[in-house]
């Protein structure tokens with residue numbers, strides 16, 4: 173059988189310049205690259221996983237160096253270093269998506285007993301089943317985050333929700349708001365487009381998701 177999926181390292185050039193290449197033993201151009209591991213399908217990188225560190229590559233001999241051994245501290249700060257003095261790195265997009273998929277599968281399974289239970293609820297829930305599903309999702313996210321410090325998906329993917337302002341712990345109200353906004357479809361995709369990977373629910377509750 174062919175291997176159709178795997179992981180692949182992809183480097184994005186974040187800086188260029190010249191340096192004294194130890195191998196060429198003369199001045200060369202370099203590419204400073206931020207490397208990310210991607211989940212790949214048919215050798216095409218699809219889902220970004222985690223940062224795997226930066227490399228500095230000589231454009232001539234292609235040798236890769238550890239950037240901090242070549243560049244001065246004022247020229248280079250590691251992209252894997254945490255943002256704004258956070259103690260733990262921001263959770264990768266792949267883990268966020270993975271965690272959400274696991275929770276969605278679990279919640280879909282919970283819809284089956286709910287389909288039987290609605291018979292005993294007011295008729296409106298029977299006619300409009302989604303009215304019963306949304307509260308279930310909200311309650312699930314709320315209860316899991318508040319009492320168990322994370323959903324099943326988050327636990328499996330080893331990521332945590334924390335307060336962005338360390339001084340202010342997440343209150344029950346903030347967890348509730350977060351859970352409500354999280355159930356709104358599609359909008360949370362914005363987490364892919366900001367450096368702290370915050371979804372709308374994270375903005376509302378002032379939370380961030382970090383690696384365990």
Ligand SMILES: [Zn+2]
Pocket residue numbers: 193194195196197200230231232233234235
């Ligand atoms: Zn070289």
